[in-house]
Structure formats: structure tokens, C-alpha cells
Amino acid sequence: VAVPTQREARAMAKPPVRKLAKDLGVDLATVTASGPDGVVTREDVQAAVATSSEEVALAT
Amino acid sequence: MSRLPCKDDRVPKDSYDVVVLGAGSGGYACALRAAELGLSVALIEKDRLGGTCLHVGCIPTKALLHAAEVADAARESEQFGVRATLEGIDMAGVNGYKDAVVGRLFKGLTGLVKGRGIEVVEGAGRLTSPTTVDVAGTTYTGRHVVLATGSYPRSLPGLEVDGERVLTSEQALRLDSVPASVVVLGGGVIGCEFASVWRSFGAEVTIVEALPHLVPLEDEASSKALERAFRKRGIAFRTDTRFESVKVGDDAVQVTVAGGDTIEADLLLVAVGRGPVTDKLGYAEQGVAMERGFVTTDERCRTSVPEVYAVGDIVPGLQLAHRGFAQGIFVAEDIAGLAPRPVEEVTIPRVTYCEPEVASVGLTEAQAREQYGEEIETLTYDLAGNGKSQILRTAGFVKLVRRTEGPVVGVHMVGARVGELVGEAQLVVGWEAHPDDVAPLVHAHPTQNEALGEAHLALAGKPLHAHS
Amino acid sequence: MSRLPCKDDRVPKDSYDVVVLGAGSGGYACALRAAELGLSVALIEKDRLGGTCLHVGCIPTKALLHAAEVADAARESEQFGVRATLEGIDMAGVNGYKDAVVGRLFKGLTGLVKGRGIEVVEGAGRLTSPTTVDVAGTTYTGRHVVLATGSYPRSLPGLEVDGERVLTSEQALRLDSVPASVVVLGGGVIGCEFASVWRSFGAEVTIVEALPHLVPLEDEASSKALERAFRKRGIAFRTDTRFESVKVGDDAVQVTVAGGDTIEADLLLVAVGRGPVTDKLGYAEQGVAMERGFVTTDERCRTSVPEVYAVGDIVPGLQLAHRGFAQGIFVAEDIAGLAPRPVEEVTIPRVTYCEPEVASVGLTEAQAREQYGEEIETLTYDLAGNGKSQILRTAGFVKLVRRTEGPVVGVHMVGARVGELVGEAQLVVGWEAHPDDVAPLVHAHPTQNEALGEAHLALAGKPLHAHS
Ligand SMILES: Cc1cc2nc3c(=O)[nH]c(=O)nc-3n(C[C@H](O)[C@H](O)[C@H](O)COP(=O)(O)OP(=O)(O)OC[C@H]3O[C@@H](n4cnc5c(N)ncnc54)[C@H](O)[C@@H]3O)c2cc1C
Ligand SMILES: Cc1cc2nc3c(=O)[nH]c(=O)nc-3n(C[C@H](O)[C@H](O)[C@H](O)COP(=O)(O)OP(=O)(O)OC[C@H]3O[C@@H](n4cnc5c(N)ncnc54)[C@H](O)[C@@H]3O)c2cc1C
Numbered sequence: 003v004a005v006p007t008q009r010e011a012r013a014m015a016k017p018p019v020r021k022l023a024k025d026l027g028v029d030l031a032t033v034t035a036s037g038p039d040g041v042v043t044r045e046d047v048q049a050a051v052a053t054s055s056e057e058v059a060l061a062t
Numbered sequence: 063m064s065r066l067p068c069k070d071d072r073v074p075k076d077s078y079d080v081v082v083l084g085a086g087s088g089g090y091a092c093a094l095r096a097a098e099l100g101l102s103v104a105l106i107e108k109d110r111l112g113g114t115c116l117h118v119g120c121i122p123t124k125a126l127l128h129a130a131e132v133a134d135a136a137r138e139s140e141q142f143g144v145r146a147t148l149e150g151i152d153m154a155g156v157n158g159y160k161d162a163v164v165g166r167l168f169k170g171l172t173g174l175v176k177g178r179g180i181e182v183v184e185g186a187g188r189l190t191s192p193t194t195v196d197v198a199g200t201t202y203t204g205r206h207v208v209l210a211t212g213s214y215p216r217s218l219p220g221l222e223v224d225g226e227r228v229l230t231s232e233q234a235l236r237l238d239s240v241p242a243s244v245v246v247l248g249g250g251v252i253g254c255e256f257a258s259v260w261r262s263f264g265a266e267v268t269i270v271e272a273l274p275h276l277v278p279l280e281d282e283a284s285s286k287a288l289e290r291a292f293r294k295r296g297i298a299f300r301t302d303t304r305f306e307s308v309k310v311g312d313d314a315v316q317v318t319v320a321g322g323d324t325i326e327a328d329l330l331l332v333a334v335g336r337g338p339v340t341d342k343l344g345y346a347e348q349g350v351a352m353e354r355g356f357v358t359t360d361e362r363c364r365t366s367v368p369e370v371y372a373v374g375d376i377v378p379g380l381q382l383a384h385r386g387f388a389q390g391i392f393v394a395e396d397i398a399g400l401a402p403r404p405v406e407e408v409t410i411p412r413v414t415y416c417e418p419e420v421a422s423v424g425l426t427e428a429q430a431r432e433q434y435g436e437e438i439e440t441l442t443y444d445l446a447g448n449g450k451s452q453i454l455r456t457a458g459f460v461k462l463v464r465r466t467e468g469p470v471v472g473v474h475m476v477g478a479r480v481g482e483l484v485g486e487a488q489l490v491v492g493w494e495a496h497p498d499d500v501a502p503l504v505h506a507h508p509t510q511n512e513a514l515g516e517a518h519l520a521l522a523g524k525p526l527h528a529h530s
Numbered sequence: 531m532s533r534l535p536c537k538d539d540r541v542p543k544d545s546y547d548v549v550v551l552g553a554g555s556g557g558y559a560c561a562l563r564a565a566e567l568g569l570s571v572a573l574i575e576k577d578r579l580g581g582t583c584l585h586v587g588c589i590p591t592k593a594l595l596h597a598a599e600v601a602d603a604a605r606e607s608e609q610f611g612v613r614a615t616l617e618g619i620d621m622a623g624v625n626g627y628k629d630a631v632v633g634r635l636f637k638g639l640t641g642l643v644k645g646r647g648i649e650v651v652e653g654a655g656r657l658t659s660p661t662t663v664d665v666a667g668t669t670y671t672g673r674h675v676v677l678a679t680g681s682y683p684r685s686l687p688g689l690e691v692d693g694e695r696v697l698t699s700e701q702a703l704r705l706d707s708v709p710a711s712v713v714v715l716g717g718g719v720i721g722c723e724f725a726s727v728w729r730s731f732g733a734e735v736t737i738v739e740a741l742p743h744l745v746p747l748e749d750e751a752s753s754k755a756l757e758r759a760f761r762k763r764g765i766a767f768r769t770d771t772r773f774e775s776v777k778v779g780d781d782a783v784q785v786t787v788a789g790g791d792t793i794e795a796d797l798l799l800v801a802v803g804r805g806p807v808t809d810k811l812g813y814a815e816q817g818v819a820m821e822r823g824f825v826t827t828d829e830r831c832r833t834s835v836p837e838v839y840a841v842g843d844i845v846p847g848l849q850l851a852h853r854g855f856a857q858g859i860f861v862a863e864d865i866a867g868l869a870p871r872p873v874e875e876v877t878i879p880r881v882t883y884c885e886p887e888v889a890s891v892g893l894t895e896a897q898a899r900e901q902y903g904e905e906i907e908t909l910t911y912d913l914a915g916n917g918k919s920q921i922l923r924t925a926g927f928v929k930l931v932r933r934t935e936g937p938v939v940g941v942h943m944v945g946a947r948v949g950e951l952v953g954e955a956q957l958v959v960g961w962e963a964h965p966d967d968v969a970p971l972v973h974a975h976p977t978q979n980e981a982l983g984e985a986h987l988a989l990a991g992k993p994l995h996a997h998s
Binding site for chain 3: 094098115120121124125128132133136140141142145146147148149153155156158163167171174382384387405409410412421449450481482483489492493495499502505506507508509510512514515524525526528
């Protein structure tokens, strides 16, 4: 099950961004990509973190 | 792993998926990758598989440069407590070594090409239609034709190369003795590499360069550092200086530069650039768009004629073997329908293998400023702070250029052996890493690549062995 | 950029944010980073700033190894057409060179530590409470204490180091002549490096190693390649062989190994590992948990006592200077409240700087198999196909270990100068890149880092200069 998502992830972002997402606990598959050819950018990952922490803030 | 069509169902001898004209870096890489992807390939070469790079370019020059390094090591051995004496250079021995290296790699390449079932056609080809190349009366038809005829050493108007006293790089590679003195016309990569070799072999060398700096395509900091190092090595150079004329005597040349100064030497090397080999090959006649002799293409290596691609030195841009490889591979994959991503010129690493080496990838500071205005930051880490560089007794630096708060867009390095650091630098630039991404990956101590690590640490605001 | 507290509002002399005990790689890196982050720091050192690495470790050994390289270059110069003669090794000259390198880096480090406003305390410290270290009667109090007292060369039970004929690495660094013959006890990193130096300097060398391979922590392929290369260089070794005893004579040692064989030599180097310097320093007394003399910590370098951290060689794991740096930086940032990410041991690069070099990062094939079962793939690219390695006349390989369809988890390399390639390799492993990520970034030709590129191309299913 893990293998296909990994392959997806690989296509979706450059290695340092993937690593960043992993470190921040962001699932790349859930991030809206803004880069060319559907590539997830660093900004996309950071936006995803901001959104999720806002959601957390709203929920509490 | 390979998917070669088996011998029996191979397409007729004169009809192929791809016909590649020229078996240099660009052409053979394209042929290898195409064959690997199951395409039938004819590879036409009038001289030897491997082209300029293998026979009269990258490989033989780097062999000379290594012999030069060995000579320098012996000459400077006392500095390290080693008692060795440099008695001289045996050019027959140097050439034997160089030719053995070329021969071995040539054998390897020949085996590789054969092993992948590529049809190698010996002879000079000519484009006779968008899908045909003629070689000595035989027509080779391809669904696609890839032009890869490479480049030749240029001269200046009125400057005649005689192959005796006035040489191109090709002839300079075949000298059977070390000249006592040389004038090198052109301070680009090839000129600086030969100047470096000859100086290490004991010659008096003067470089004449019309532009304001040596290796003028590099970041200005790199040019200046190289000039400093060359000055220390006793390599004379006159930048901002135009060549005017040369008088060839029986055993010397007299070079006159703008202003009237003259320089005498045994030899004159003409290293003023390389022109495309595209003349009289039928390209223009078949409607392939050209510009000053070069074949123009889009970023997908497509010429103005739909069936015809072009790769390598005949396409305007960096004249480097690995750019040829990359373009060749790209075209093969494109033809095979893999929809590859175009080769980004800016992520192609560049190395000048003189002593000290100059290496870079990405934008120079000036280019970055042009592109991003004031939104850039630079950081220079001096190799004086790098243990391994101190051990090698080399001077130089690692300079990073980044977009403010953004990725590293350029890496520039000068110093002995820094050419090997460009592999790491190209991942950083190619993957658009931020200094913060590199910072947690602490580098091996004591290496020169540690200097790259320190530079990224410092740029991320966490200098370790650097003054903040 | 630095945020040093200005002199006037500095905390009282005996109370600090951080008290660091030991100024080796781990300790001084921690102090530098802490000061940079605005913390007040006392750095206690009984000997010299820089510790093992700078004075009797990494730096002096690598200087010897470079002198060895210069000697080899002279000895083998004829192969490259250079007529040079190696007359001998002038150990006074070698030591002068080595000491000059150390001296220069020591000066740089001293300046750096001073420049950041760190209070350097000279003397031997002892932990007297979770927040205090005593030095010759003065108590230094820290909100946090960082233990970084490093390691010392171990011996075997019954094997007495006399500093004359039976030496540790520390004494071996101070020899004033080249021994005619040496037995090296221990085929790990330090043993192999000294063996390599002495062989290059002309000695007969025999390594005795109890485990089945030289550099036994490396991938087995690397060990085997090193063994092959050492054999060719005439370095004898007996693996799977236990040391039994040594008889020290007036001008020789006689080493007896299990089974009864004896080996005679001028000297015996004991390089069987390094033990932690933790004895009688108050650690155990203050309740710091220990294991076989090492201070145990969690992945955040915290000991069992909340205020006390430990970094470097006293913490079980890789005994490497840059691991010390990384841990020191980590602890400083942790104390400063930056919530840094723990140092991942597996992304720390490892280099053995003998000739040929051995370099690696990540998992060995065996470790990967243990972790992922059959879900791994490996690829070995032979340096015979790499132009630059042919030019250097070196043999070796680049071996990649990846998870099937997944990232590269290990890179292993053997060959002259491959230590410099580990910078790129560590980005690949550290950023968990897939071969497909590396493949489009075509490497500079002709470099050795090209071999890394070719290996990734091949593993991505697109071999260029490799048989598929
Ligand atoms: C001295 C020197 C040093 C260099 N050092 C380096 C270096 O260190 N690193 C680097 O990256 N680059 C280096 N280069 C540049 C590198 O050699 C070129 O970029 C590279 O060879 C270009 O490849 P190519 O395939 O475009 O052309 P080429 O290698 O020139 O190959 C073209 C081939 O086409 C053949 N050909 C031409 N016309 C015909 C025809 N009509 N029919 C059949 N065959 C034909 C030629 O015989 C030749 O074999 C160096 C060049 C020189 C001159
Ligand atoms: C021959 C050799 C070669 C090596 N080569 C390499 C290499 O190439 N690359 C690499 O990464 N690593 C190498 N190492 C290992 C490296 O030197 C160590 O990993 C590193 O020095 C560990 O740093 P540390 O801060 O833990 O300890 P140390 O460097 O040992 O520093 C500890 C310091 O604490 C001081 N100290 C101890 N007790 C007290 C006390 N009570 N009071 C005050 N001060 C005290 C000591 O004087 C010393 O300065 C080599 C080691 C050796 C021996």
C-alpha cells in the first residue's frame, strides 16, 4: 500500500521539498500543487502547514 | 534489462527509427539511449567513435593535466617533507600514458555501442532530405534524424594555423617535446588548461585575452582568484588585450598585440573558441534553420524541420561533453515517446581543470542580479578555513548565490580539486535547495566538500568554522 | 549577524547558560553555536582547544596521508611520463609541514572562539553537581552542562604501550624517522590509515585484524576492494587473526598471533579502538547513566540527568569529528529553544583516507537487507568506466543500495579521492532521493563524481556509460 504513494510523492516534489514535507509531517498527496507539471513547491508545503495549524487553532 | 530487438526482426539495413549523424558525445549518447529503448539506430561517423571529447578534447587534455599535477607534486615535494626531484618531462611517456587512457576508454565505448546492437556506419554523411543521410552513395533513412556533427577549433581572420608554430588544441595535444615558451591566444577554458599544463611542464607561458578577465564566462570572483593563482604560478597574462598579428619565423613566433607590444615564443596556441561543423552537410539546403553556422533548436532540441533534431556543440550554448550527453539522451527519450523534461542549461555544471580548478553551476552573481535585482544574497567561504584545503596547500573559495529567503541559484568554486565538489553543488542548484536544507547534513571532516557544507551553514545563519 | 551579549551585561564569571566540559570537536562546536545564539558559555579544556581531531587525530593524520600521496606520485611518476625520483622521506620535514597545518588551524579556531566571546577556562574539570563543574577549586555553574571529554586510544588486556616500540596513534604521529617495518594491530579506520602512510613511505607493513575484514564496519564490497588494493600495494594483512602477545626487544618487537605465528617488526601500532574519557570525572557520582564507560543519551543528547547533555566520542556511536560537530550544534540549539531535529546517525558520512579511499553514507547492503528484507536493489558502477578514474589510474567502484522503487539508502565507494564524492552522496541519502531524481542532472565530464551520476542513471534504468 505504501509503495504507490511513495512513487506519487517522488513525482510530485524535488527531494529537499519532499524531505521538508516529511519532517513537517505533511502528506504530499494532500497538498495542492502550484508548480509546473503539478510539482509541489516548498511554498505549497508551507501553506499546507499554515492551514493545518489554523485548523487546529480553530478547533481548540 | 535491455530491450534490444532481436536480430531477426531488425528493420532493413537502410531504414531506422533514428539516424544519428556524428558519433561524438551528443551523437553516441543519443544512439546508446535510443537502442536501449528498443529503437533501431544507425550511427554515422567519418572519423572515430567518441568524437572530439574522447580523442582530442576532454580526455587527452585531462590526462595532460594529471601528468602536470604529478610534475607539480614532485617539484613541490620538499614542502611536504618528501625528498623527490623533478628531472624533466618525457613527452613520449606522457603521450604514451595519454594515448593508453584514450585507447582504453575507446575500447570500452566501442564495446558498449556494439553491445547495444547499434549499426555503426563509417563515412562522411550528408543530409539529403529530412529523413535521409547519404554516406558514399548509400542512403540511410530514419524516421528521425539527429544532427550531432560537433565543432572545430576556430581561428581569427588573417591568423593562419600552420600546425608547426601556430597550433590549435588538436595539434598541441600531439607535441613531442615541451616548448620553452608559448603564447596562448584566448583565456577561456581550453586556453587556461593548456597554459596550466605547459607551465607545470616548465614552459614560460603568456595568455592573451581580449576580454577583461580569464575564464570570462565565470563569476568575476572566480576569474580574479584564478588570475591571482596564475600570477603566483608565473603564468603571464594580458587581459583586455586584442591580438593583432603574428610573424612566424624558423624557430619562433612573434605575436603583436593591439598597442604594438610584441611577445616572442616558441609556439602560438590558438584557443579562441570552437565553431560548428555544419558547412556543406546539406543542413541549410534541407531547410534546417541556422544562425551564424549553428543549428538553432527549441528547448526540446527540435530544429525547424520536424523530423530533424540537433544536439551538442552545433547547437548554441555551452560547448560541453556532458551537455551533449544530456541532449542526446533527451532526444532518444523524446523519440521513444517518454516525454522527458528538457535539459535546463543552467543546471549544467562547468569545470575548468587547470591548477587551481574552477567549477560552477547555476547563475553567476551578475546574472542573478540581472534576473532578481537586489533580491539576492551571496556568501563566500574562504578555503583558508578548510582543513583539507590547508593540507593540500591550496587557496580559493566556495561562493554561494541565493535568492533572498530562497534557493541557492549559483555555486562558484576555485581551488585544487574543487571540480569534484560540483557534483554536490549541482544537486543543490538542480533541486533548488535552500541553505537550511543543506545545513543539517554535516559534512565529513576533513574533506574539501566540508567547505560547501560550511558555506551553506553560514548562509543559513549558523556559521561553524567561519566568522559570523 | 551574531547576537553576542555586549560585554557589560555579561553574566557573572562563574554562572553561565552553558558550561561545556572539553573543547574537542563536540565541545567547541557546541560552545560556538551557543555563543552565536546569544547564550553565555564557559568552555573548559585541560589541554588545547581543538581536542583529539585537531592535534592528534583527523588533521595530522590527513597531513601524513597527503605527504604519502606526494611520495607515491613521485615514485610512480614515470607511468605518467614525468621523470622524477623519490629519494626518501624527511620526517623532520613531514612533521614540520604537519605541525604548520595544525598550527594554522589552531590559530583560526582560537580566534573564532575568542571572537564569539566564549569564556575559555584552562584546566581539568570535574562534574560536582548537575549544574556545576569544578576546575582547580573554582566552581563554574551552568543552567546546562555539556559533557564532551572525548576519547583515548585503547589497548588490549596485557598489551602494554611503552611509547617506544609499542605505540598508540598519538605517539605514531610524532615519530622522527620512518620505521623499516611495522605491525599494525587493528584494521579499522585508524589502522588502515597509518598502514597506508607507512607503506607509501617505504615501510613493510602487516595489519593484524581479529574480524574477517579490514574496515569491518563498511559494506563487505568495500572491505574486499580495499583488501585487493592493499595486497597490490604490498601491505600484508592477516584478518580473522587474534593478537596473542608481543615480545619487546631492544630494536624490534615480535608479535605472536593466535595459532602461534610470529611477526617481527621495528614497531607495533596499537589501533584497536578508542575508549571514552569518563573515568573519575564525577559523572557516575552525579547520577549520569553510563554503559561500559560511555555516557548513554537519548536521541536528543540528553543524559539521565536533566541539566546534563553529552556529545561526541563519549556517547556510543560513530566516533567521528563531524558527528561531534553535529551533536554540539544540536545541543546548543536545543538549549536555545530552537527545537532542532535530532542528528540522524545514518546520514553521517564516513571516510577512511587511506590509499585508495573508502567512503560511505547510509546503510550497507547487509544492514539494508536486515531492515527491508528482499525489498532492496543494489548497483555497482566500476570505476574502470569512469574517465577521470582511469586518468588517475585508480580502481574501485560506486555502489548504491536502494529500497525497491524507493530512495537510495546507502552509497559505498572505493578509489583514490572518492572521499570528496561523499558530499553529493550524503545529500542523496539525507534527502531520500530516488535514482530518478538524480538521473536528469547530468554530471560534469570527466570527473569522478560522474561515476555517482552514472550509477544513478543505471539504477534508474538508463545506463549511459555502463552495460545494461
Ligand atoms: C581541447 C578540448 C578540451 C575539452 N575539454 C572538455 C572537458 O573537459 N569537459 C567537457 O565537458 N567538454 C570539453 N570539451 C568540449 C567537448 O569536447 C565537446 O563539447 C563535445 O565533444 C561535443 O560533442 P559533440 O557530440 O557535439 O561533437 P564532437 O565531439 O565534436 O563530435 C562530432 C562527431 O561528428 C563527426 N562528424 C562531423 N561531421 C561528420 C559527417 N559529415 N559525417 C560523419 N561524421 C561527422 C566528427 O568526426 C565527430 O566525431 C573540450 C574540447 C576541446 C577541444
Ligand atoms: C588518529 C586519529 C585519526 C582520526 N581521524 C578522523 C577523521 O579523519 N575524521 C573524523 O571525523 N574523525 C577522526 N578521528 C576521530 C575524531 O578525532 C574524534 O571523533 C573527535 O575528536 C571526537 O571529538 P570529541 O569532542 O568527542 O572529543 P575529543 O576531540 O577527544 O576532545 C575532548 C577534549 O576534552 C578534553 N578533556 C578531557 N577531559 C577533560 C577534563 N576533565 N577537563 C577538561 N578537559 C578535558 C580533552 O583534552 C580534549 O581536548 C580520528 C581520531 C584519531 C585518534
